[in-house]
Amino acid sequence: MEIQSPDRLIRLAVDLVNADKLRTTGDLQAFLLEHGEPGPIDVDENDLAAIRLLREWLRPVFHGDSAQGARVVNAMLKRYAVRPYLSDHDGTPWHVHVARPGASWAEWLAATTALGLATFAAGHGFEALAVCAAADCERVFANAAEKRPRRFCTPRCAGRTRVAAHRARRA
Numbered sequence: 001m002e003i004q005s006p007d008r009l010i011r012l013a014v015d016l017v018n019a020d021k022l023r024t025t026g027d028l029q030a031f032l033l034e035h036g037e038p039g040p041i042d043v044d045e046n047d048l049a050a051i052r053l054l055r056e057w058l059r060p061v062f063h064g065d066s067a068q069g070a071r072v073v074n075a076m077l078k079r080y081a082v083r084p085y086l087s088d089h090d091g092t093p094w095h096v097h098v099a100r101p102g103a104s105w106a107e108w109l110a111a112t113t114a115l116g117l118a119t120f121a122a123g124h125g126f127e128a129l130a131v132c133a134a135a136d137c138e139r140v141f142a143n144a145a146e147k148r149p150r151r152f153c154t155p156r157c158a159g160r161t162r163v164a165a166h167r168a169r170r171a
Contacts (some may be wrong), residue, residue: 008036010142016113017058017140018153022051032105038092043105050106053125054113060141062115066126076114080107120144134161136157 012035022028028048029041057076061069081098088094099111104146121129124144134157143150152158 010120011111013116047105062129062131069126073117076110080111
């Protein structure tokens with residue numbers, strides 16, 4: 001349960017909100033492994049339920065309301081984050097933790113993603129955190145590009161939306 005780069009933290013937050021397939025403890029283990037957590041990872045149904053709730057708590061941060069986003073992130077930092085400290089547990093290299101020692105996976109994810117969102121918003125603004133503009137998509141994304149406004153989570157959603165608009169105009 002470590003923190004590395006700011007890019008990893010914001011990717012973790014985005015991917016967590018978009019992780020609609022967290023249905024089993026195995027799905028949660030796979031998610032954590034895919035995001036760089038060392039195995040073995042021991043999670044249970046309580047972890048899974050808490051992380052599903054965390055996903056819903058994070059989602060409003062991406063809806064473009066800076067004040068609401070800041071309230072959510074600050075509440076998460078207040079509730080879950082502790083003074084940062086260095087750790088080299090389990091033979092890992094030194095790294096920074098912001099969750100209390102012994103935190104559950106949900107508490108760790110809350111503290112870590114809140115720090116990632118706070119850092120990203122401070123550098124790029126909450127308007128760089130968004131929900132895909134495609135009518136049939138609810139995925140969120142972070143856009144660090146300063147001069148390239150982005151409205152869609154993927155080129156596929158952008159293309160599908162453009163094709164639908166073109167067909168609607170022709171009809």
